[in-house]
Amino acid sequence: ALAALQPAPAAQAQPRAANPEAALAAGYSWAASLSGSWTDVGTGPRWNDQTASVRHYMKHGSIGFETLRAHRCDQTGHAWALDAYTDLWSGAYANIRYQRAPAARLFPANSGRVELYQSLGSGWELSLADDVLGFDSRVNIYGVALGKYVGNWYVQLRHQNIVSESAHSKGQRLLARYYYAGDADSYLEATANSGRSDDPLSLSGGRARSGGGSVTWVRYWSDHWGTKVGASFSRDANDARERGVSAGLYRRW
Numbered sequence: 001a002l003a004a005l006q007p008a009p010a011a012q013a014q015p016r017a018a019n020p021e022a023a024l025a026a027g028y029s030w031a032a033s034l035s036g037s038w039t040d041v042g043t044g045p046r047w048n049d050q051t052a053s054v055r056h057y058m059k060h061g062s063i064g065f066e067t068l069r070a071h072r073c074d075q076t077g078h079a080w081a082l083d084a085y086t087d088l089w090s091g092a093y094a095n096i097r098y099q100r101a102p103a104a105r106l107f108p109a110n111s112g113r114v115e116l117y118q119s120l121g122s123g124w125e126l127s128l129a130d131d132v133l134g135f136d137s138r139v140n141i142y143g144v145a146l147g148k149y150v151g152n153w154y155v156q157l158r159h160q161n162i163v164s165e166s167a168h169s170k171g172q173r174l175l176a177r178y179y180y181a182g183d184a185d186s187y188l189e190a191t192a193n194s195g196r197s198d199d200p201l202s203l204s205g206g207r208a209r210s211g212g213g214s215v216t217w218v219r220y221w222s223d224h225w226g227t228k229v230g231a232s233f234s235r236d237a238n239d240a241r242e243r244g245v246s247a248g249l250y251r252r253w
Helices: none
Strands: 030-040 047-058 061-072 075-087 092-100 110-121 124-133 139-150 153-163 168-178 187-198 207-220 225-235 241-252
Touching (some): 207 241
Antiparallel strands (some): 030 047, 075 092, 124 139, 139 153, 168 187, 187 207, 207 225, 225 241
16 A cells, blocks of 8 residues: 555656655655754743654555654653554555653653554545543544545545543644645645634633644755745634744655
8 A cells, every 4th residue: 555655757656645754755765854843822932842753664664763852831841752654455554653751741651643544546545543642631632534636736634533531622624735846755735724622621611712724845855855844823712823833854765
């Protein structure tokens, strides 16, 4: 399944998997990245996050190791993660992730994800996911997504249910990605999202709505080096607004 999503020559290129980390161009077996984001929350010090990763690609999948750092509200948290993709049956593959934060400050002490992808034919792809966040009160994020490849475009609609002991939230995200160079490496991406939380203890009467969006540009400048830049914004029910920028560097060999 993953092999079918490998980039082809430019004249016949098709976008690869919904997650660009699922498959790498033929001829390479390793990839590394360094990325960071900075968020202006409006009422306090800016938040910042950094991630460094290295990934090894094999015939039927890949496995990556990540280190993560976050600084928010005068606290700093660290975590590490193992993130793998593997072929399953015909037209199907899976993403399996485990993340550990020994100090459990900003990240949950333990978290994990299982997401299954299934090709439906004619460019359609369905995925089902469950993220488990091991905070003091366990959180489950159940997701279902439907994606469609049309030429050099990929469009996906994702719905999520976020369930904890005392609250229930829902969210939708629409993603559109355009592989403008036709090589399955360089693309422009835009997202729009909205959500609603139902929390009987909240000050907004138990229900709150939020929304936001982002734009991202990924460009490979040579066979081995690529960059990413992005911007995002969001707002919540109290009209609090956040604005962020992100940047990343890619290397493959």
